[in-house]
Structures are given as structure tokens and as C-alpha cells.
Amino acid sequence: MKFTKSLAITALGLGTALAATATTATVANAKACGKAGELTIVSWGGAYTKSQVEAYHKPFLKDCAGAKIKSQDYSGGIAEIKAQVEGKKVSWDIVDVELSDAIRACDEGLLETIDHAKLPKGDNGAVATDDFLKGTLYDCAVANIVWSTIFAYDTTKIKGDVPKTMADFFDLKKWPGKRGMRKGAKVNLEFALMADGVAAKDVYKALETKAGLDRAFKKLDTIKSSVVWWTAGAQPPQLLADGEVLMTTAYNGRIFNAVAGEGKPFAIVWDGQIWDLDLWVIPKGGPNKDLAMDFLKYSTGTKPLAAQASYISYGPARKSSSSLVGKYHNKDIDMGPQMPTAPNNLKNAVQSNFSFWADNADQLKERFNAWLAKG
Amino acid sequence: MSDAAATSQSTPRDALLVASDGVPLKVKLAKTTAAARRRAFLLTLPLVLFVLISFVFPIGEMLVRSFHNPVGGNVVPAFAESIAKWDGKGLPSEEVFEVFVKDLARARKVRDVGKTVGNLATRVNYEIPGSRSLITKSARKVGKIKNPPYKDALLAIDKRWSNPHVWLVLQRATTDYTLSFYLAALDRRYDKTNNIVQADELYRIYIPILLKTLWLSALITFLCFMLAYPVAYLLSTLPLRTSNLLMILVLLPFWTSLLVRTTAWIAMLQTQGVLNDVFVSLRLIGNEDRIQLIYNQTGTIIAMVHILLPFMILPLYSVMKTIPPSYMRAARSMGASQTYAFIRIYFPQTLPGIAAGTLLVFILAIGYYITPALVGGNDGLLISNLIADHIKSTLNWSLGAALGSILLVIVLMLYWLYNRLVGIDNLKFG
Numbered sequence: 003m004k005f006t007k008s009l010a011i012t013a014l015g016l017g018t019a020l021a022a023t024a025t026t027a028t029v030a031n032a033k034a035c036g037k038a039g040e041l042t043i044v045s046w047g048g049a050y051t052k053s054q055v056e057a058y059h060k061p062f063l064k065d066c067a068g069a070k071i072k073s074q075d076y077s078g079g080i081a082e083i084k085a086q087v088e089g090k091k092v093s094w095d096i097v098d099v100e101l102s103d104a105i106r107a108c109d110e111g112l113l114e115t116i117d118h119a120k121l122p123k124g125d126n127g128a129v130a131t132d133d134f135l136k137g138t139l140y141d142c143a144v145a146n147i148v149w150s151t152i153f154a155y156d157t158t159k160i161k162g163d164v165p166k167t168m169a170d171f172f173d174l175k176k177w178p179g180k181r182g183m184r185k186g187a188k189v190n191l192e193f194a195l196m197a198d199g200v201a202a203k204d205v206y207k208a209l210e211t212k213a214g215l216d217r218a219f220k221k222l223d224t225i226k227s228s229v230v231w232w233t234a235g236a237q238p239p240q241l242l243a244d245g246e247v248l249m250t251t252a253y254n255g256r257i258f259n260a261v262a263g264e265g266k267p268f269a270i271v272w273d274g275q276i277w278d279l280d281l282w283v284i285p286k287g288g289p290n291k292d293l294a295m296d297f298l299k300y301s302t303g304t305k306p307l308a309a310q311a312s313y314i315s316y317g318p319a320r321k322s323s324s325s326l327v328g329k330y331h332n333k334d335i336d337m338g339p340q341m342p343t344a345p346n347n348l349k350n351a352v353q354s355n356f357s358f359w360a361d362n363a364d365q366l367k368e369r370f371n372a373w374l375a376k377g
Numbered sequence: 378m379s380d381a382a383a384t385s386q387s388t389p390r391d392a393l394l395v396a397s398d399g400v401p402l403k404v405k406l407a408k409t410t411a412a413a414r415r416r417a418f419l420l421t422l423p424l425v426l427f428v429l430i431s432f433v434f435p436i437g438e439m440l441v442r443s444f445h446n447p448v449g450g451n452v453v454p455a456f457a458e459s460i461a462k463w464d465g466k467g468l469p470s471e472e473v474f475e476v477f478v479k480d481l482a483r484a485r486k487v488r489d490v491g492k493t494v495g496n497l498a499t500r501v502n503y504e505i506p507g508s509r510s511l512i513t514k515s516a517r518k519v520g521k522i523k524n525p526p527y528k529d530a531l532l533a534i535d536k537r538w539s540n541p542h543v544w545l546v547l548q549r550a551t552t553d554y555t556l557s558f559y560l561a562a563l564d565r566r567y568d569k570t571n572n573i574v575q576a577d578e579l580y581r582i583y584i585p586i587l588l589k590t591l592w593l594s595a596l597i598t599f600l601c602f603m604l605a606y607p608v609a610y611l612l613s614t615l616p617l618r619t620s621n622l623l624m625i626l627v628l629l630p631f632w633t634s635l636l637v638r639t640t641a642w643i644a645m646l647q648t649q650g651v652l653n654d655v656f657v658s659l660r661l662i663g664n665e666d667r668i669q670l671i672y673n674q675t676g677t678i679i680a681m682v683h684i685l686l687p688f689m690i691l692p693l694y695s696v697m698k699t700i701p702p703s704y705m706r707a708a709r710s711m712g713a714s715q716t717y718a719f720i721r722i723y724f725p726q727t728l729p730g731i732a733a734g735t736l737l738v739f740i741l742a743i744g745y746y747i748t749p750a751l752v753g754g755n756d757g758l759l760i761s762n763l764i765a766d767h768i769k770s771t772l773n774w775s776l777g778a779a780l781g782s783i784l785l786v787i788v789l790m791l792y793w794l795y796n797r798l799v800g801i802d803n804l805k806f807g
Contacts, residue, residue: 081769087490109495109513111488219579230672231755244649286490357510364771365506365580371763372582374755375589 035296038068039289043297045098046280047075048236049259053313054098056331058301061309065300069293077234080107083285087112092288096297099143101279102356102363108142114284114291115141116298124322125304133304138319143281144302147316150277150342150351151189154257155249156242157267167350168274171249172197172225182241182250185231187370188359189276192352193251194221196274206355209362219373231374242268258315258340262330272347278354279319315340440785443558443778449551452487452497453480457551460544465571469544474527481512482520497550503773504546504557504566511537542569558779583763583780590760591787593678594742600682601689601738602731609693609730614702624694631687639751642680646671646752672754680748685741689734696730732799740788760784 045051080103086092121130138145198221208214238252239260260266284294307318308326450457459476463469494516502509522530564581568574612620653667708718746761767777
């Protein structure tokens with residue numbers, strides 16, 4: 003039943019997103035945008051899209067008379083963007099992508115370039131290039147949040163001696179049971195090396211070598227038969243809730259929302275977390291390019307970024323937003339300590355290395371698939 | 378008299394062949410039938426155009442993509458021309474370096490789709506993993522190189538440029554036509570001296586999966602046949618009213634959405650699913666050791682056999698329906714045992730249906746995508762899933778096209794073999 007349930011969740015997420023889009027602006031205050039039109043905004047669905055609808059879409063529609071928003075879900079990658087741009091039929095106006103995808107799509111000329119000077123100043127008056135965290139602004143992409151892949155477990159299933167480190171995730175002797183992992187080489191190789199004792203800062207140095215890669219796959223071998231592979235971000239909380247797995251890697255915001263929003267008894271282990279960025283990109287040659295740019299500027303402003311953090315535990319990419327991050331939107335939970343960027347959570351953490359993955363993703367995908375197919 | 382006789386003899390012949398307006402009748406007839414044929418062809422024209430536009434051209438384009446990849450030449454055309462003359466020994470000359478540096482610096486400013494440095498980097502990265510950053514990084518810096526020697530300046534940016542292998546790959550990547558993708562699809566590659574070698578064992582995936590696809594398709598076809606034959610026989614012998622009812626039961630899943638049927642199998646087979654629950658409640662297995670029936674090869678086989686079954690039942694049924702029961706009775710009356718009569722009399726007459734059913738199921742199975750994608754898990758994936766992955770996710774369309782072409786050739790070869798063994802004229806689809 004797990005499959006149907008997760009389907010229902012996705013559908014529900016989409017439903018709320020669509021319902022939200024139906025409430026078009028009635029307040030005639032067209033300062034956020036220059037032109038009217040219908041934007042197709044593409045993001046990752048579920049709780050994440052919901053946080054964007056609340057923090058970005060709704061206020062934008064209020065401030066931009068005549069604009070409409072169609073929210074669409076996807077599961078990452080730049081295949082659709084490439085097909086649309088090369089086929090000169092661009093229907094996605096603005097897309098939420100991962101960093102390595104943003105870099106690659108930009109390199110291949112699939113995206114509009116973004117003038118950083120035109121991004122709005124922070125609420126504290128700092129110019130955008132100073133206000134955004136280091137490494138969050140790119141030629142074709144502007145980061146909105148910092149997210150992280152962590153692992154989590156069900157506190158009703160594991161009591162007393164709880165897992166604390168990445169090595170514990172791989173320890174089948176002490177905690178026998180299934181493990182959930184994202185299907186693919188990315189993050190799993192890093193996790194495996196950290197579990198095998200490689201220091202966080204040396205992970206990518208090791209992965210550059212053949213010995214390091216072999217070591218990572220060898221470590222993954224030790225739990226391979228117990229792994230349930232997931233592909234969409236909404237799956238891991240469901241796998242945990244259904245008891246299909248004992249521990250699972252997941253996006254931290256999804257676990258947080260299952261806990262805060264649905265009262266699930268899950269706990270996050272931050273040790274060995276791999277943090278990454280999500281960024282807005284605008285596919286080249288879309289019909290609503292200007293409106294998309296208006297939306298991008300609006301949504302990456304100080305307030306919307308801070309507002310999003312009250313719906314999901316992803317860290318805003320602007321420094322000026324951090325001080326505005328308060329509590330969860332309908333509960334008394336301080337959001338600060340829930341962020342991947344909170345000092346306590348960063349003690350043993352890795353930033354996903356986009357240039358390593360841009361270089362090696364194709365090759366490691368083949369190796370990972372060959373490894374997986376061996377049964 | 379003799380003259381008259383001669384004319385009277387020749388006149389009827391001429392009169393027979395010439396129409397009233399003097400045109401020979403044969404020509405006239407040919408004209409009318411040709412006109413009719415043209416009209417008939419005009420009626421089929423929409424279908425011909427539809428097939429051309431929606432089928433022949435796209436497939437043709439796909440086949441071409443598998444060996445025609447002009448990206449390199451589009452990005453750095455001047456360099457492509459200059460490196461083509463290089464003999465492949467040692468490092469290219471200073472002139473080639475100069476052209477490369479200037480062309481790369483120019484290409485760096487291009488933002489047109491398919492003509493950016495990133496496209497070239499992607500192409501080269503297919504053959505030397507890790508070289509994407511070498512090219513994008515160097516492209517950012519070559520603008521600063523103003524004076525010779527260009528070779529030293531480029532090596533100063535990154536010492537990997539001193540590796541002849543990089544230049545061999547660049548030479549290959551800037552030609553419009555290449556076999557690289559077919560090699561990759563066959564788990565082979567060019568080594569550092571341009572010899573074709575097998576890929577490292579850890580990275581070999583396409584041939585094993587292709588063989589597995591063929592084997593699983595054969596197995597699924599066989600299982601479909603074993604299940605379908607008795608059902609079709611039953612349907613063909615029952616009275617019409619009952620057989621119609623049963624036929625609806627066969628066709629009902631056929632009319633149901635493929636996704637719904639596959640999802641139903643997930644609900645049935647998963648570890649917390651119906652089948653496992655039944656096994657546990659019957660105490661056939663313990664609650665702790667529920668059987669993994671889905672997200673693996675077993676799940677793929679079960680779901681695909683079910684989905685492809687009607688394609689086997691229908692041709693079998695239509696052939697069996699035409700076999701008069703009196704033949705079997707005649708054989709029995711002449712002393713043949715039930716088995717002997719079945720083997721010698723009944724079975725041979727069903728061969729056209731078997732031939733059609735197996736061909737249909739096998740060819741459908743070999744290219745099946747959605748079911749293995751949903752229930753295949755780790756070891757139940759088929760070659761079509763890898764093709765889809767290259768089209769959708771890694772964006773290596775040329776490799777996807779090469780894999781697709783290989784699959785197409787295999788199907789055509791099997792079809793040819795089948796034609797030799799069974800004879801396509803003997804097929805009977807219904």
C-alpha cells in the first residue's frame with residue numbers, strides 16, 4: 003500500500019498547489035511585476051512545493067495584478083529543460099534545480115543569464131552580491147535555500163541505544179533491519195566513505211581516486227542486500243512510517259515536516275549530512291521570461307526567503323533572512339536549530355561538490371547501475 | 378477477293394484493339410486502372426504521411442544521432458579542421474594549439490544551444506570521465522592568453538593538456554561521425570592508443586542487461602504460451618455464450634490502463650501486500666521472513682506475463698476456433714490415442730496461432746518499459762529502462778540512440794530468423 007499512499011501524498015501536494023494557484027490576485031497592486039501572464043513554476047512537489055506556494059507564490063500574486071501561477075512537480079534533472087529549449091517550445095518558465103544541474107544546463111546554453119546587479123537589496127540595505135551567502139549566486143542561477151541529505155529513524159522502533167553517527171547507519175549488526183537510500187551514486191558514495199572513517203573534508207579527495215571509489219562501493223556492499231531504494235523525496239518518510247525500513251536517508255525538510263506537520267515520531271541524525279543548494283533557473287527563450295525574472299527577484303528577497311523557513315526546515319540563501327527566521331508557522335518550534343546550516347548540525351558535514359559530480363556523474367551512474375544489477 | 382479477304386482478316390484484329398477514338402484498348406484500360414489506383418493511393422495518403430511524420434522520420438533521426446554527433450565541430454569549427462590533419466603521434470603542433478586556444482576563447486562567448494563550450498565538455502567527458510572541468514575551466518582562462526607559445530600557456534592552465542590521450546579524444550569528438558556511442562553501447566571503448574578494448578568490468582552494463590532482456594523476454598513468452606494454450610482451447614470449445622463471457626474476462630484487463638494493472642500487482646506482491654499476508658495467515662511462512670516478490674526480477678516476470686497474456690490468447694483462440702472438432706474425432710475413431718491425436722492432428726493446426734502469439738509477445742516484451750520501471754527494482758530492469766535513462770536523465774541521446782538501434786537490429790534479425798523457420802505467411806493473428 004506504500005506506493006498508493008505516496009502517490010496520494012504527491013497528488014495531495016499537487017492539489018494544494020493547484021488550489022493555491024486558483025486564488026488569483028484581487029489586490030490591484032502591480033509593483034512586483036511589469037507584465038501580466040501565466041507562469042509555470044516547476045519544483046519538487048510535496049511539502050517543499052507547499053512551502054514555496056505559501057512563502058513565494060501567494061504574496062507574489064498579491065503584489066502582481068494579472069499574474070497567474072501554475073505549479074508543476076518534477077523529480078529533478080535537466081532533461082525536460084533541454085528538450086524544451088532545443089525544441090524551441092519552452093513551457094516551463096522557472097525551475098527549481100540542484101546546483102550541479104544548474105551549472106551543466108548553464109554551460110550548455112539552456113538557461114537565461116541573470117544579472118546579479120538587478121537582484122533586490124536585502125532588507126538591511128546590503129546589495130544582493132554581499133547579502134547572498136558565498137557560492138549561492140551563479141551566471142544563470144540564484145539559490146533560494148540550503149537543504150541537506152541526512153538520515154533518520156523512527157524513535158518508537160529504536161529506543162535506548164540510538165544511532166548517532168553515519169557509521170551507525172551502516173551497522174547492521176547493532177541495528178538489524180532495512181535501510182532506505184536514494185537510488186543513485188550521488189550522496190551514497192560520500193555517506194559510505196564517511197561511515198568507513200574518512201573525514202568529511204577528505205571525502206571528495208578520496209572519491210577522485212580509484213582506491214577511494216572502490217572503498218566506497220565496498221562499504222555499500224556491506225548493506226546492499228538490506229537497502230530499499232527510493233527515488234522521490236516524499237518516499238522516505240513514508241517508508242519509515244510504514245515500517246518498510248528501520249532507518250533511511252532523506253531530505254531534512256521532509257523529515258522535519260513529517261514530525262512537525264504530521265506528528266510522526268522521527269529523529270534526524272545530522273552527523274555526516276551532505277548539504278546542497280536549490281536554485282531558480284529560467285529556461286532560455288520562454289514566452290514569460292520577464293515575468294519569470296520578476297518572480298525570481300521577488301521570491302529571493304529577504305522576506306519571502308525567511309517566510310519559507312517557517313514552513314520547511316531549509317536554510318535561506320540570504321544573510322539578511324537568517325535573523326528573520328522564527329518559529330514554525332503553526333507550532334511553537336524554533337526553526338533556527340532545524341536548519342542544515344545551524345552550527346550544531348554542521349559539526350561533521352560535507353558540502354556536495356558540484357564540480358566532482360559534473361565531471362563524474364555519467365561514469366559513476368554506469369558503475370552504480372552495473373553494481374546494482376549484479377543483484 | 379484475296380484483298381478483301383486480307384482486309385476482312387486484319388480489320389477485326391484492329392477493331393478489337395482500338396477504341397472509338399482510335400486509342401488502343403490496352404492503353405485505355407491501363408489509363409483507367411491507373412487513375413483508379415491513383416485515387417486509391419490518395420485515400421491512403423493520410424496514413425502514409427502520418428507514418429512518415431510520426432514514425433519513419435523520428436526513428437531515422439534517432440538512428441542518425443547514434444553515429445552523427447556534430448557537437449564538437451559546431452563548438453570549435455576551426456580547431457576541428459586543424460586537428461583533423463594531426464597524425465595522432467605525441468602532442469599536436471604549436472599551430473593546432475594556437476587554433477584551439479583562439480577557437481575556445483571565441484566559443485566561450487557563444488550562448489547558442491548546442492554550440493557552447495559546455496556541449497563540447499559533455500561530449501569529451503563521455504570518453505574521459507573527469508575532463509568536463511578541464512575544458513570548462515580552461516575555456517574560462519584561455520581568453521587571457523594573448524601571445525605565443527600557446528602550447529606552454531595552455532599547459533600552464535592545466536597539466537592534463539600534456540596528455541596525448543586528451544588530444545586523441547578531442548580529435549575524435551570534433552569529427553561529425555563517430556562509432557564511440559556504438560562502442561559504449563557494447564561495453565567497449567577506445568583506449569589511449571585508439572585501439573578498441575573492452576570496458577573495465579566494473580562499468581560493463583549494457584551487454585549483460587541486453588542478454589538479460591533477451592532471456593527474460595524468451596522466458597515470459599514461454600510462460601505466456603504455457604498459460605494461454607489451455608485457456609484458448611477452453612474458450613474455443615465451450616458453447617458461445619459461456620466462451621463470450623470468459624472472453625470478456627480475458628479482455629477486461631486488456632482494456633484496463635497499464636498503470637492500474639501494474640499498480641495492482643504492487644499492492645498484491647509487496648512484502649506487506651495481499652499475497653504475503655495470505656501466506657503468513659496460512660502459516661506457510663513466518664511474519665519475519667516475508668518473500669520479496671516485487672522490485673526484482675520475479676516481480677517483472679509476473680507482471681509482464683499477466684500484461685502480455687491476451688496477446689497470446691487472442692491469436693491462439695482465433696486459430697483454434699477454425700479447427701473443426703471432427704478432425705480429432707476422426708483420428709480417435711481410427712485408433713489414435715488422445716495424446717497422439719493431439720500431437721499429430723490438433724497441435725500442428727494451431728501452429729500459425731502459436732507463431733503469431735509468440736512473435737507478438739516476444740517483440741512486445743523485448744522493448745517493454747513501464748512495467749519493469751515500476752516493479753523492476755534493482756535486478757529486474759530491462760534495456761529499455763537504460764535507454765530511457767539516457768534520454769531522460771543523463772541526456773546522452775546519442776548513446777540512447779545507439780542502444781535503441783542495436784535493439785532494433787536484434788528484433789529485425791530475430792524476425793528474419795523467424796520468417797525462415799516459421800514463414801511469415803503462416804502467421805495468423807485472428
